[in-house]
Amino acid sequence: xxxxxxxxxxxxxxxxxxxxxxxxxxxxxxxxxxxxxxxxxxxxxxxxxxxxxxxxxxxxxxxxxxxxxxxxxxxxxxxxxxxxxxxxxxxxxxxxxxxxxxxxxxxxxxxxxxxxxxxxxxxxxxxxxxxxxxxxxxxxxxxxxxxxxxxxxxxxxxxxxxxxxxxxxxxxxxxxxxxxxxxxxxxxxxxxxxxxxxxxxxxxxxxxxxxxxxxxxxxxxxxxxxxxxxxxxxxxxxxxxxxxxxxxxxxxxxxxxxxxxxxxxxxxxxxxxxxxxxxxxxxxxxxxxxxxxxxxxxxxxxxxxxxxxxxxxxxxxxxxxxxxxxxxxxxxxxxxxxxxxxxxxxxxxxxxxxxxxxxxxxxxxxxxxxxxxxxxxxxxxxxxxxxxxxxxxxxxxxxxxxxxxxxxxxxxxxxxxxxxxxxxxxxxxxxxxxxxxxxxxxxxxxxxxxxxxxxxxxxxxxxxxxxx
Amino acid sequence: xxxxxxxxxxxxxxxxxxxxxxxxxxxxxxxxxxxxxxxxxxxxxxxxxxxxxxxxxxxxxxxxxxxxxxxxxxxxxxxxxxxxxxxxxxxxxxxxxxxxxxxxxxxxxxxxxxxxxxxxxxxxxxxxxxxxxxxxxxxxxxxxxxxxxxxxxxxxxxxxxxxxxxxxxxxxxxxxxxxxxxxxxxxxxxxxxxxxxxxxxxxxxxxxxxxxxxxxxxxxxxxxxxxxxxxxxxxxxxxxxxxxxxxxxxxxxxxxxxxxxxxxxxxxxxxxxxxxxxxxxxxxxxxxxxxxxxxxxxxxxxxxxxxxxxxxxxxxxxxxxxxxxxxxxxxxxxxxxxxxxxxxxxxxxxxxxxxxxxxxxxxxxxxxxxxxxxxxxxxxxxxxxxxxxxxxxxxxxxxxxxxxxxxxxxxxxxxxxxxxxxxxxxxxxxxxxxxxxxxxxxxxxxxxxxxxxxxxxxxxxxxxxxxx
Numbered sequence: 001x002x003x004x005x006x007x008x009x010x011x012x013x014x015x016x017x018x019x020x021x022x023x024x025x026x027x028x029x030x031x032x033x034x035x036x037x038x039x040x041x042x043x044x045x046x047x048x049x050x051x052x053x054x055x056x057x058x059x060x061x062x063x064x065x066x067x068x069x070x071x072x073x074x075x076x077x078x079x080x081x082x083x084x085x086x087x088x089x090x091x092x093x094x095x096x097x098x099x100x101x102x103x104x105x106x107x108x109x110x111x112x113x114x115x116x117x118x119x120x121x122x123x124x125x126x127x128x129x130x131x132x133x134x135x136x137x138x139x140x141x142x143x144x145x146x147x148x149x150x151x152x153x154x155x156x157x158x159x160x161x162x163x164x165x166x167x168x169x170x171x172x173x174x175x176x177x178x179x180x181x182x183x184x185x186x187x188x189x190x191x192x193x194x195x196x197x198x199x200x201x202x203x204x205x206x207x208x209x210x211x212x213x214x215x216x217x218x219x220x221x222x223x224x225x226x227x228x229x230x231x232x233x234x235x236x237x238x239x240x241x242x243x244x245x246x247x248x249x250x251x252x253x254x255x256x257x258x259x260x261x262x263x264x265x266x267x268x269x270x271x272x273x274x275x276x277x278x279x280x281x282x283x284x285x286x287x288x289x290x291x292x293x294x295x296x297x298x299x300x301x302x303x304x305x306x307x308x309x310x311x312x313x314x315x316x317x318x319x320x321x322x323x324x325x326x327x328x329x330x331x332x333x334x335x336x337x338x339x340x341x342x343x344x345x346x347x348x349x350x351x352x353x354x355x356x357x358x359x360x361x362x363x364x365x366x367x368x369x370x371x372x373x374x375x376x377x378x379x380x381x382x383x384x385x386x387x388x389x390x391x392x393x394x395x396x397x398x399x400x401x402x403x404x405x406x407x408x409x410x411x412x413x414x415x416x417x418x419x420x421x422x423x424x425x426x427x428x429x430x431x432x433x434x435x436x437x438x439x440x441x442x443x444x445x446x447x448x449x450x451x452x453x454x455x456x457x458x459x460x461x462x463x464x465x466x467x468x
Numbered sequence: 469x470x471x472x473x474x475x476x477x478x479x480x481x482x483x484x485x486x487x488x489x490x491x492x493x494x495x496x497x498x499x500x501x502x503x504x505x506x507x508x509x510x511x512x513x514x515x516x517x518x519x520x521x522x523x524x525x526x527x528x529x530x531x532x533x534x535x536x537x538x539x540x541x542x543x544x545x546x547x548x549x550x551x552x553x554x555x556x557x558x559x560x561x562x563x564x565x566x567x568x569x570x571x572x573x574x575x576x577x578x579x580x581x582x583x584x585x586x587x588x589x590x591x592x593x594x595x596x597x598x599x600x601x602x603x604x605x606x607x608x609x610x611x612x613x614x615x616x617x618x619x620x621x622x623x624x625x626x627x628x629x630x631x632x633x634x635x636x637x638x639x640x641x642x643x644x645x646x647x648x649x650x651x652x653x654x655x656x657x658x659x660x661x662x663x664x665x666x667x668x669x670x671x672x673x674x675x676x677x678x679x680x681x682x683x684x685x686x687x688x689x690x691x692x693x694x695x696x697x698x699x700x701x702x703x704x705x706x707x708x709x710x711x712x713x714x715x716x717x718x719x720x721x722x723x724x725x726x727x728x729x730x731x732x733x734x735x736x737x738x739x740x741x742x743x744x745x746x747x748x749x750x751x752x753x754x755x756x757x758x759x760x761x762x763x764x765x766x767x768x769x770x771x772x773x774x775x776x777x778x779x780x781x782x783x784x785x786x787x788x789x790x791x792x793x794x795x796x797x798x799x800x801x802x803x804x805x806x807x808x809x810x811x812x813x814x815x816x817x818x819x820x821x822x823x824x825x826x827x828x829x830x831x832x833x834x835x836x837x838x839x840x841x842x843x844x845x846x847x848x849x850x851x852x853x854x855x856x857x858x859x860x861x862x863x864x865x866x867x868x869x870x871x872x873x874x875x876x877x878x879x880x881x882x883x884x885x886x887x888x889x890x891x892x893x894x895x896x897x898x899x900x901x902x903x904x905x906x907x908x909x910x911x912x913x914x915x916x917x918x919x920x921x922x923x924x925x926x927x928x929x930x931x932x933x934x935x936x
Binding site for chain 1: 700703704705713714717718720721722724725726727728729730731732734735737738739741742745841842845850851852875876877878879
């Protein structure tokens with residue numbers, strides 16, 4: 001036997017090689033550094049989790065999933081216009097309030113969703129004050145329904161009331177539509193559960209000035225291809241969920257000439273541009289319905305175990321499968337690890353909330369964290385943590401996106417098509433980026449952070465898949 | 469002795485460690501991957517190159533360089549307006565033509581510089597045709613002078629003629645000014661040596677429409693802080709030399725409200741925005757004078773071996789030292805390794821040309837390649853190549869920038885203050901990004917690529933420093 005010092009000197013006389021067992025993320029990173037890596041495709045034994053390959057009627061799940069991700073990737077979401085929610089969202093009535101996440105009644109709603117509902121009822125003129133709005137909401141006279149039941153999505157509380165203006169996104173490849181409100185900005189805003197004069201005033205300005213001005217410009221402009229904007233923004237430091245600075249910039253570049261051509265009031269144009277320029281998240285309310293429009297054509301593919309929805313109402317976290325699109329699988333919403341605005345702490349935080357996880361479901365957002373190291377840095381991580389995070393998500397996704405790519409990974413496609421089977425087999429849960437709302441109604445944003453989706457809804461869905 | 473197979477099994481029973489000798493780039497990269505690295509600070513023996521620490525009069529070179537980089541970093545370049553070159557650039561006459569790089573006469577000028585001069589003389593109405601312009605240029609009646617002798621910079625041929633509009637940049641910390649033309653776009657443009665009706669027409673539109681419209685908007689807007697825009701753009705995939713998509717986007721976000729407020733003709737506003745939107749390099753002609761304005765206050769610091777100028781006229785490459793600001797050190801301009809537009813090859817390429825290496829001199833451009841992996845990819849490299857390139861440039865820089873940081877390097881400051889001593893001691897030459905002009909007058913852009921600065925000018929400068 002060689003002595004310890006002989007062993008060490010032997011080591012350094014030979015070129016260093018790495019054998020990587022299991023998750024490929026570490027191997028990929030070393031390979032990028034020029035370190036020779038032998039990668040062994042290994043996962044912990046599935047201990048009683050045999051790979052589900054076919055439904056009982058013989059449908060190949062891999063084929064079904066391939067069809068699902070193909071439809072998602074071929075989707076072409078473009079902005080076709082704006083209108084009031086009640087005019088354009090199917091099934092919307094004067095007494096309907098849509099909210100984020102899976103279905104929930106007033107009694108079980110979290111503080112920020114209640115706050116947003118109360119604010120929206122006052123904004124609609126259906127109640128004179130938040131307190132009276134709460135009474136109306138509890139009376140049974142208001143219909144509450146998930147955005148997702150109406151081809152819509154909403155960030156945070158996700159409240160859409162009848163006279164709010166919404167973006168109309170058309171997936172021109174499949175002729176389906178998706179809807180989302182216009183982003184209000186940060187801080188004391190309705191979607192974080194805030195209400196009050198400032199909130200109503202901003203919403204009225206958005207309906208009276210922002211909406212008609214943008215609508216006229218959009219009507220005249222060439223269709224704005226949101227898949228192309230998202231693809232570019234992923235090359236400019238955004239992941240298009242918690243960072244939207246590039247997306248917002250690229251949207252402004254495209255729309256401002258048409259604002260100039262369609263509005264004769266220069267000061268009004270300037271106000272509209274400055275409202276958007278002051279809010280780097282303006283593009284979130286476009287990236288979300290783009291994701292929704294791309295995902296919906298995958299709904300109803302028999303045997304597909306790919307997710308088409310992940311969404312939270314602040315009380316429950318819910319998912320839907322492409323192969324079973326009418327059914328929600330839910331679990332309690334998780335607690336966000338994050339950074340808080342001055343004066344707030346984790347004690348003020350509501351659990352995870354909002355439809356914005358539609359971005360991760362569509363192969364960007366937290367799944368494209370490697371494209372946005374600034375977000376990792378914001379919560380104390382490094383650029384390598386951001387890369388590792390995306391590498392981990394490849395483990396639970398069926399494929400890589402053809403159109404959404406990440407410069408830091410040498411333009412590798414983003415992880416796409418969250419496969420419930422891979423989640424159960426690997427034990428890896430989806431990683432999400434999110435804002436944090438105060439747990440009480442009427443207050444608003446208190447921070448931002450990251451978390452994992454709760455395990456139980458995936459376990460429950462997997463039990464169903466086994467019996468397909 | 470252990471058998472070979474025993475040796476191998478010993479290796480894999482022990483945790484892998486790396487000892488890195490010399491350049492720290494490789495060690496940094498491994499460390500980011502979580503691989504334990506012991507870094508040994510080692511350089512090849514300087515073989516007859518003792519470290520120059522003081523001038524003969526006893527001035528500490530390190531102190532002088534610290535003062536130089538401190539002045540560069542504390543500079544605050546802001547856009548203060550636009551005007552015609554002849555009204556605002558000191559020493560500019562009706563018969564002056566400024567060009568990129570070190571001084572050169574008509575006889576030695578390369579094809580693209582000649583082409584740009586000929587085009588500019590026709591544009592100015594001083595000659596009726598390019599041929600007659602060439603006769604006028606050769607006659608001695610035109611004064612040729614480097615942009616750098618007039619606080620100006622110009623990309624590629626860098627030609628500034630008297631009635632061209634120029635940006636006025638003020639470094640508010642030191643009250644010095646810098647100037648640059650407005651960027652024309654890509655392809656058949658004057659700065660790449662092209663002339664002809666299209667070129668004159670565009671230049672006239674820029675003078676008649678773009679310039680006054682932007683000038684009115686800039687006059688009313690808050691001062692645009694270019695250091696802040698560059699800092700943000702470096703977080704959005706730009707290095708602000710060969711990639712300026714984010715910088716151009718951020719500039720548009722800021723100026724468009726003021727275009728709307730100061731111009732009553734909506735169609736004219738739209739044309740101005742679309743001209744800028746169609747040209748992702750629009751911001752280059754702002755990042756360059758920003759760099760120039762930041763660097764000039766370091767000129768004249770006794771004993772400083774930091775570069776304040778690197779510039780090429782397409783024939784010669786020239787540098788200037790902070791400690792000897794009136795003297796050019798030159799060497800033949802290098803050959804660019806690059807990719808070519810369809811129909812062109814390296815046989816068509818002019819040698820390296822332009823003042824745009826002012827960006828590398830100021831701590832961004834090619835030195836911030838790690839921020840812009842898309843550029844590395846364009847010339848066939850990987851994201852890791854981009855990171856390695858920036859790591860290598862740290863080896864020849866005096867410090868790291870306080871304000872310009874790189875997300876992929878965990879927001880480490882960019883390499884700043886190219887120290888002629890470190891170039892000679894390490895043998896590492898500055899790495900530059902650049903466009904490629906056709907070698908003949910009148911044609912224009914043929915490609916883009918990367919190269920190293922030529923060694924001879926640094927060797928010559930170092931010989932001078934040794935005798936300070």
